[in-house]
Structure formats: C-alpha cells, structure tokens
Amino acid sequence: MPHISVQNLTLRYGAREALRHVTLDIPDGRITAIIGPSGCGKTTLLKSLNRLTDLNEEVSADGAVLIDGENIFDPAADVLALRKKLGYLSQRPFPLPMSIYDNITYGPRIHAMKRLTSLTRLGDFIKQHEVPGFDVDAALRAAAGQKHGARDLLVEFYLRLASLWDEVRDRLHTPASRLSIGQQQRLALARTLAVEPEAILADEPTSALDPISAKLIETQFQALKKNYSIIVVTHILRQARRIADYVVFLYLGELIEHGPAAEFFADPKDPRTRAYISGEIS
Amino acid sequence: MQRRKLEETVVKGLMIASLGLIVLFLAGIIFVIVLRGARALTWQMIFQTPHGGYYLGQGGGVANAIVGSLYLTGGASVVSLLLALPIAFALQREYASRSFARFTRLALDVLWGMPSIVYGAFGFVIMVWLGLRASLLGGIIALSLLMLPIMTRAMEEIIDMIPRELKEISYSLGATRLETTLAVVLRQALPGVVTAAMLAFGRGIGDAASILFTAGYTDYVPRSLFDPAASLPLAVFFQIGTPIPEVQERAYASALILLLIVLAVNLLSRLLSLRFSRNTIR
Numbered sequence: 001m002p003h004i005s006v007q008n009l010t011l012r013y014g015a016r017e018a019l020r021h022v023t024l025d026i027p028d029g030r031i032t033a034i035i036g037p038s039g040c041g042k043t044t045l046l047k048s049l050n051r052l053t054d055l056n057e058e059v060s061a062d063g064a065v066l067i068d069g070e071n072i073f074d075p076a077a078d079v080l081a082l083r084k085k086l087g088y089l090s091q092r093p094f095p096l097p098m099s100i101y102d103n104i105t106y107g108p109r110i111h112a113m114k115r116l117t118s119l120t121r122l123g124d125f126i127k128q129h130e131v132p133g134f135d136v137d138a139a140l141r142a143a144a145g146q147k148h149g150a151r152d153l154l155v156e157f158y159l160r161l162a163s164l165w166d167e168v169r170d171r172l173h174t175p176a177s178r179l180s181i182g183q184q185q186r187l188a189l190a191r192t193l194a195v196e197p198e199a200i201l202a203d204e205p206t207s208a209l210d211p212i213s214a215k216l217i218e219t220q221f222q223a224l225k226k227n228y229s230i231i232v233v234t235h236i237l238r239q240a241r242r243i244a245d246y247v248v249f250l251y252l253g254e255l256i257e258h259g260p261a262a263e264f265f266a267d268p269k270d271p272r273t274r275a276y277i278s279g280e281i282s
Numbered sequence: 283m284q285r286r287k288l289e290e291t292v293v294k295g296l297m298i299a300s301l302g303l304i305v306l307f308l309a310g311i312i313f314v315i316v317l318r319g320a321r322a323l324t325w326q327m328i329f330q331t332p333h334g335g336y337y338l339g340q341g342g343g344v345a346n347a348i349v350g351s352l353y354l355t356g357g358a359s360v361v362s363l364l365l366a367l368p369i370a371f372a373l374q375r376e377y378a379s380r381s382f383a384r385f386t387r388l389a390l391d392v393l394w395g396m397p398s399i400v401y402g403a404f405g406f407v408i409m410v411w412l413g414l415r416a417s418l419l420g421g422i423i424a425l426s427l428l429m430l431p432i433m434t435r436a437m438e439e440i441i442d443m444i445p446r447e448l449k450e451i452s453y454s455l456g457a458t459r460l461e462t463t464l465a466v467v468l469r470q471a472l473p474g475v476v477t478a479a480m481l482a483f484g485r486g487i488g489d490a491a492s493i494l495f496t497a498g499y500t501d502y503v504p505r506s507l508f509d510p511a512a513s514l515p516l517a518v519f520f521q522i523g524t525p526i527p528e529v530q531e532r533a534y535a536s537a538l539i540l541l542l543i544v545l546a547v548n549l550l551s552r553l554l555s556l557r558f559s560r561n562t563i564r
Contacts, residue, residue, distance in 0.1 A: 052454055055446070057380065080456045088454035094447050097469040097561045106465065107455040175561040188451070195455055 002068045002085060002198045003028055004049060004229070009063035011041075011048055013056060018044040021063070022255045024248060031221055031230045033244035033261070035237065037282060041253040042233040046201050049231070050086040051079050084111060087197030091204045093184035095176030096191075100168050103176045103187055104155045107195035119143060119150045122157075125196075129227065131160045154194070162190035162220060182213025189220060199229040206239065218243050237277065241265060249273050315541060319534030327535055332501045337521070339528040344536050347517035349503045351540070353418055354511055355487040358425035362433045363479055365426075370437035371467070376449075376459045387438070393431035399491035401427045406495050419507040421497025428492045433482040440474030441467060448563060472558040480551035484544050490515035514540040 004026040011019040019041045026032050034042045047053045049065060051072060064071040072082055084107075096103050108116045115122040123140050139156065143149030155172065159165040164186040168179070176187055185205060192200060202221075206214035221230055221243055234240050240247055240261070247264040249257045249272075257264070257273045268274045275281045326343045333342035373383045405424025414420050444467055452462040468475075490513070498510035499520070514536055521533035 050454065052450060055376075055450060055453060057375070080458065082456075083454055084456035088451075090447055090451060090454075092447065094445065094451050095563060096448070096451060096466055097563050098465075099561065106452075106457075110455065110457050110461050110465075177561065177563050191451075191455070 002229070003066075004199065004231075005066040006045075006049075007064045007066060009045075009048065009061065009065060011044055011053065011059065011061045014058045018253055019048070020253045022250075024255060024258060026229065026231060027246050028229050029225060030245035031225050031232060031243050032246040032248060033240040034231065034233045034248045034250060035235065035240050035276075036250035036256075037276070038235065040250045042235070042250055043203050045248075045250065046203055046231060046233045047088075049201055050083045050088060052083070052088060054079070084195050085198050087192035087195065087200045089185075089188055089192055089200060089202040089205045092208045093181060093188040095179065095184050095187060098176065099173045100159075100176045100179070100187060101155050101172040103191050104158050104194050105151060107191060108154065111195060113196070115154060116151050119153070122150050122154055126153075126157050129157075129161065131157070134160050158190040158194045159187075161193055162186040163216065164190060180213075182209050182216065185209055185213060185217060186220070189217070193224075197228065199231065200224065202230065202232045204233055204235065207235075249276065251276070312541070315534055315538050318531060319536075319538040322528070322531040322535035323538055327532065328539065331503060336501070337524060337529060339526050344512075344514070344517045344532070344539070346501055346503050347512040347514045347536065348539060348543075350418075350497070350500075350511035351487055351514040351543070353504060354421045354425055354493060354497055354513055355483055357418070357422040358429050358486050359479060359483050361422060361426040362429040362482055365430055366433035366437055366478070366482075367475065369434045370441050371463050373438050374441060374463070374467070376462075387435070390431045390435045390438075394435055397491070398428050398489045399494075401425075402492040402494055402496055405492065409496060414508070416495060416498030416510050417508045418497060418504045418511040421493040421511055421513070422507075424492040424496040425486050425489065428489060429482040429486045432485055433478050436478030436481055437471070437475055440471050440478065443474075444470050445563075470562050473555040473562060476551050476555045476558060480547060483547055487544060487547075488515060488540065490519055514543075 006022055006024040006026070009019055009022045010017060022041075022045065034045060036042050044053060048061065049067075049072075053059050053061075061073050064073060066072075067082065067085070070077065072079075096106055098106070105116065115125060119140060123136065126136050126140075134157075139153055143153040146152060156165060156169075159168060164183060167183060168187075176184070179187060185208075189205075200221075206217050209217065218239070221232070224230060225245075232240075232243070244261045247258060247261050248255065249264075249270075251272050257268060257270045264273075265277065268277055272281070324343075326341065328343055328348065329345055330341070330343035331346045332344070333340055336342040369386075372378055373386060375383070378386070401424050405420060405427060408423060409415070409417075409420040448470065449462055449466060452466045457465070493511075493513055494516065497513060499512050499516050500510040501512070502509070504511040517536045518533050518540070521529050521536060524530065
C-alpha cells in the first residue's frame with residue numbers, strides 16, 4: 001500500500017484558491033472520509049491525489065503530494081503510473097461505451113498487464129484475495145484449456161470481487177449501459193480494481209445510488225480495506241460515521257481538523273467542526 | 283389570465299402551421315418530381331449511357347451521371363472523412379486551447395456558409411496549378427473542399443457533447459489522450475460520426491456549382507481519376523434546359539434518381555447509426 005502525504009498543498013483554478021495550505025498524512029489500509037460542506041474543496045483534494053485535476057483548465061498547484069516519498073507534481077512524475085496506482089471511483093458511475101466484459105479488460109489492456117494472458121500470474125494474484133464462494137483452484141483448472149482462459153477468469157474474478165458476477169454472468173458481452181445504476185457503480189469498482197491499484201479514491205460513490213446499492217458499496221469498502229487504502233469523499237455525515245476509520249474535515253478550502261473517526265466525532269476541537277457535526281452548518 | 287392562455291394557443295397554432303408548411307414543401311417537391319419524372323424513369327435511364335442524339339430525345343440513359351456522381355461524392359466523402367475525423371478529435375480540450383478551438387470553429391462556420399461556386403473556382407485554380415484538366419480528381423478535390431467543413435463541424439459538435447466524466451474515467455484508469463480518444467471518444471461518437479458523414483454526402487451529391495468546371499461533363503463513365511466525370515445535378519441542368527418535352531421529362535427522372543440515392547444513403551446511415559449506438563452511454 002502506498003503512503004500518501006499531502007504537504008502544504010495550495011491548488012488554484014485560475015485565480016480562485018480551491019485548497020489552501022493543506023497538510024495531511026493519510027493512514028494506510030484504512031477508510032479515510034473527507035467531509036465538509038459543498039464547494040469546500042473535498043473533490044479537489046481527492047482528485048489532486050491522482051492529478052485528475054489536470055483535466056481542468058488553468059489549474060496550478062503549490063506544495064507537494066508525496067506518494068511513497070515521490071512528489072506527484074514533479075514535472076518528471078509519471079502521471080499514467082500514478083493513476084494506475086490510485087484507482088478512482090466517480091460520483092455518477094459511467095460505464096465505458098462497450099460491453100461489460102470490455103469494461104473490465106480496458107484497463108489491463110492499456111497497461112498490457114501480464115495477467116491478461118498468463119494464468120500463473122493471475123492465479124498467484126487471485127489467491128491473495130478472499131472472495132466468498134469462489135473456488136480459485138477449480139476456476140484455474142477450468143480456465144487452463146480455454147483460448148482466453150486468463151482473460152475470462154480475470155473478468156470473473158473482478159466481477160466477483162465487486163459482487164456483481166452473479167447478476168451479469170450470462171450477459172458479459174452485452175452493453176454495460178444497460179445495467180442499473182447500482183450495478184454500474186459496482187462495475188466501475190470492478191473496472192477500477194482490475195488495473196491493480198494500491199489505493200482507491202472515491203468521490204461520493206453512493207450519492208447517485210438507491211439505499212440498497214449504496215449499502216452494497218459500503219460493504220465492499222469494508223471488505224476491501226484489507227488490501228487497499230480507501231479515501232472517500234462524502235457529504236453524508238452518517239455515512240462517514242458508518243464507514244470511516246479516519247476523518248478529514250475541510251471548510252472553504254482549508255483543512256480544519258482531522259483525526260481517527262471515534263475521536264473526531266466524540267470530541268471535535270474546532271468550533272466549525274462542532275457546528276458541522278451538530279448540523280448548524282451543512 | 284385569459285390573455286396568457288390566448289398567447290399560448292396562438293403560439294402553439296403558429297408552431298403547428300410552420301410544421302405543416304415544412305411537410306407541405308417536402309411533399310410538394312416529391313410530388314412534382316415524381317409526377318413529371320416517373321414516366322421517363324426506365325431501366326434504360328438507369329443502366330445505359332447516352333446514345334447519339336440522346337439530348338434530342340433519342341435512346342440511352344444517365345448511367346454516366348449516376349456513376350460519375352457516386353464516384354465524385356464517394357471519393358470526396360473518403361477524403362473528407364480522413365481529414366475531418368482527426369481535425370474534430372484535435373479540437374477537444376485535451377489537445378487544443380480554448381481560443382484555438384473557437385477560432386477553428388469560426389473558420390469552419392464561414393467555410394460552411396461559402397457559396398459552392400467559390401469552391402469550384404478555387405478548385406479550378408488548384409487544378410490549373412497541378413496541371414490537371416476537368417477530371418474526376420479535380421471534382422473530388424473541389425467537392426472535398428465543400429464537404430470538409432460540414433463534416434468536421436458536425437463531428438466536432440458531437441464529440442464536444444461527450445460528457446467530460448466519461449473521458450475522466452478513461453484517464454483515471456491511466457489511459458493516454460490517444461487511447462481515450464480512440465477507445466472511448468470514437469466509440470461514443472460513432473453514431474454521430476456516421477450522421478455527419480451522411481449530412482456532408484447529401485450536400486456533396488446535390489452540388490452542381492463546385493464540379494461545374496472541375497469535373498466537367500462527359501457521356502462516358504470515367505475509367506480513371508484523370509477522365510472527366512458526369513454528375514446528376516449537371517445532368518438535370520443540361521436536360522431541363524432543352525426545349526424538347528421528352529428530354530425535360532428525363533431531367534425530372536434524373537432528379538428523382540438523385541432523390542432516391544440521397545434517401546437510400548440516409549436510410550443506410552440511420553441503420554448504421556442505430557447499430558453503432560448499441561454500446562453508447564446516454
């Protein structure tokens with residue numbers, strides 16, 4: 001798992017400062033929730049971690065984000081490798097305009113990942129994960145004789161990991177856009193995991209979902225934090241209480257307070273944090 | 283209150299009236315052309331080139347013009363498509379600055395509105411400069427000039443409508459701009475690309491002025507790029523100008539053939555468009 005450390009980060013869109021002097025260490029192997037009112041810089045902070053902020057015009061950043069000690073804003077930094085390392089889940093799930101199957105293989109294909117073709121590589125990797133009800137050895141044996149055995153198994157594994165497999169196993173080659181929005185978000189999770197990230201950045205991943213789908217995603221996160229650091233932006237306080245191990249509170253582009261969830265909610269230090277938690281500001 | 287309801291009724295009435303007017307025009311055009319041309323529309327018209335004395339009412343047909351038109355417009359469509367698609371891709375924000383894109387759009391809009399005789403004149407200059415005489419190649423060059431801005435602008439409009447978040451997904455998986463453009467943008471825009479190509483084809487095949495002195499006219503089917511080529515719009519023009527009623531009738535039959543070709547291409551593009559929109563995200 002990579003260690004993410006934000007150091008005195010100021011990020012501007014044109015002349016407007018979206019983040020001001022944020023310094024923060026993100027705990028590894030935990031779910032970190034970034035909370036705060038709308039427009040306070042939550043998403044900007046999240047997207048600056050894998051430089052998705054670059055896609056906006058006139059973005060400039062001061063300070064540094066160190067990932068495993070390397071500054072990602074260094075001109076020599078490899079942005080493509082960075083984005084592969086820090087997977088991203090968007091607010092509204094967008095399937096890519098292709099089949100369910102191709103949505104999963106898109107990432108591994110562009111990175112020409114060995115496990116797309118090598119069953120041994122894939123098997124070793126799969127065994128590091130626990131997927132309930134998935135007999136890895138039997139699946140590997142079955143895949144051995146197939147033409148695209150490794151690729152098919154890779155798709156199955158990630159769909160199982162996102163608990164979508166049982167719902168789509170019979171229509172893998174149909175357009176992903178026909179899935180329900182909750183299924184689309186789980187597909188997005190599987191697609192993100194398929195490039196083998198080391199951390200997951202999620203931007204209000206349940207805000208477009210119905211309560212049942214939202215619950216499924218939350219459960220997924222709880223299971224995934226064994227293998228990944230997860231950073232979730234949310235404006236739902238109750239969600240942060242439910243899932244977060246660590247909480248970061250932003251207000252108007254500034255980092256107000258951060259700490260372990262229990263401590264943060266039980267004994268907020270700053271008056272603005274107290275006002276936000278008690279619902280005086282939202 | 284009464285007045286506002288009256289306004290509502292009047293405006294609605296105006297809308298229906300203008301819709302009726304458009305339908306009436308379309309029906310009128312088809313009615314006149316079919317009425318005056320259907321009798322002369324024989325297999326001979328379609329499959330034979332003009333015999334001696336054709337323009338005085340003797341036997342033969344306009345196969346030279348049908349084939350010529352298809353060669354000219356088909357060729358120009360291929361040339362335009364090969365140029366328009368890269369230009370439209372290059373106008374995306376990832377590649378072009380906002381001001382550059384705006385300027386290019388303005389230039390394309392001006393070109394779109396340019397009278398086609400100007401393209402003919404310009405194409406003629408290019409031909410002379412290249413040492414060509416009136417030929418299929420010359421016509422293709424002039425027609426491409428006419429069709430390129432239409433195709434580019436229509437495609438660019440479609441590509442610009444693709445949700446940013448969709449591209450963001452591709453980037454977040456570590457894809458490059460080119461990978462994103464080819465795998466995501468092209469797939470999503472494909473139905474619109476087909477429609478844009480069809481729109482330009484329709485404009486091109488019906489245009490007489492741009493090929494008047496660049497493609498020339500001949501009673502034979504062109505055998506090489508350097509032979510002159512006949513075309514349906516000019517066939518209509520030459521035949522309608524004679525005082526002989528039978529030949530005038532053939533002019534309308536030629537127009538009917540032109541109409542049917544445009545209709546067929548339109549239907550084909552609809553079908554293709556539908557086929558390609560299977561995977562697109564709405």
